Amino acid sequence: MYLAGPSGCNSRDETSIDDAGHSALSPFLTHPLITLTGMRIGAHVRLDSDPIGFGEKLGADVIQMFVVDPQSWDKPTPHPRTEEILASPIEVVVHSSYQINVASLNNRLRMPSRNAVAQQAKAAAELGAFGLVVHGGHVRSDAELDTGIDNWRKLFERQQDKGGFAVPILIENTAGGNHAMARHFDSIARLWDAVGDYGAGFCLDTCHAWAGGEELVGAVDRIKAITGRIDLVHLNSSRDEFNSGADRHANFADGTIDPQLLAEVCRTAGAPVVLETPADGLAEDLEYLREHV
Numbered sequence: 684m685y686l687a688g689p690s691g692c693n694s695r696d697e698t699s700i701d702d703a704g705h706s707a708l709s710p711f712l713t714h715p716l717i718t719l720t721g722m723r724i725g726a727h728v729r730l731d732s733d734p735i736g737f738g739e740k741l742g743a744d745v746i747q748m749f750v751v752d753p754q755s756w757d758k759p760t761p762h763p764r765t766e767e768i769l770a771s772p773i774e775v776v777v778h779s780s781y782q783i784n785v786a787s788l789n790n791r792l793r794m795p796s797r798n799a800v801a802q803q804a805k806a807a808a809e810l811g812a813f814g815l816v817v818h819g820g821h822v823r824s825d826a827e828l829d830t831g832i833d834n835w836r837k838l839f840e841r842q843q844d845k846g847g848f849a850v851p852i853l854i855e856n857t858a859g860g861n862h863a864m865a866r867h868f869d870s871i872a873r874l875w876d877a878v879g880d881y882g883a884g885f886c887l888d889t890c891h892a893w894a895g896g897e898e899l900v901g902a903v904d905r906i907k908a909i910t911g912r913i914d915l916v917h918l919n920s921s922r923d924e925f926n927s928g929a930d931r932h933a934n935f936a937d938g939t940i941d942p943q944l945l946a947e948v949c950r951t952a953g954a955p956v957v958l959e960t961p962a963d964g965l966a967e968d969l970e971y972l973r974e975h976v
């Protein structure tokens with residue numbers, strides 16, 4: 684359990700979401716360490732109607748957003764602030780909706796999932812996003828694992844015939860389930876044998892790795908040895924213990940992951956970092972990173 688609070692609490696009023704000004708006043712964008720290391724750090728947007736305003740208040744370099752209600756099968760519609768999003772220096776990545784499971788052997792789930800990935804990738808491209816995050820998904824038994832992997836391969840193969848996806852697809856590791864496609868790193872290795880040649884990207888979620896039973900010490904190197912790349916980091920602590928299989932994100936000060944390990948992942952991944960931690964402690968989480976990376 685993490686005990687120490689962020690050491691920079693005295694400057695909290697400069698970085699809290701409520702009090703912060705826009706980017707010109709943000710200590711985050713102007714922090715020399717961030718600038719010198721070229722790190723891009725931000726968060727998942729919790730105000731879909733004004734994603735850039737949300738990002739500016741946080742001093743984010745990068746934001747992640749949905750293009751549909753994540754619990755729905757809705758088809759994306761053009762974002763009313765598309766021009767503002769395209770014009771902003773804040774980078775954008777899109778997270779796909781939660782229903783999607785391209786690994787599934789159930790046609791009635793897999794087919795809409797394939798369509799949704801293609802549609803949401805197109806909507807992501809229209810916002811200038813650098814990728815679309817898609818969870819690895821799961822099958823129902825060990826006997827289905829090979830077919831699940833092949834379903835991932837077919838997602839890319841079939842889309843290639845249509846000219847490919849509009850943005851890179853970033854496959855995210857997941858925390859739970861015994862038949863997940865991307866929980867354990869050895870599963871990810873099997874998946875990558877099938878999809879790596881299609882240019883699949885990878886999103887490393889620290890909460891999911893930890894709760895899924897993968898040590899974070901050396902995780903960046905181990906994943907890169909498998910995928911050859913990390914395109915995005917979801918930097919989250921976990922409410923649950925190592926290998927719990929539970930997907931519940933926590934703020935750095937409340938979670939079970941040593942925040943120094945999180946800072947280490949942030950430092951070494953060489954990829955944009957998006958926090959998906961609870962809103963209440965998000966500003967403090969960013970403050971911690973600002974001080975420790």
Ligand SMILES: [Zn+2]
Binds near residue numbers: 855888917959
């Ligand atoms: Zn995530």
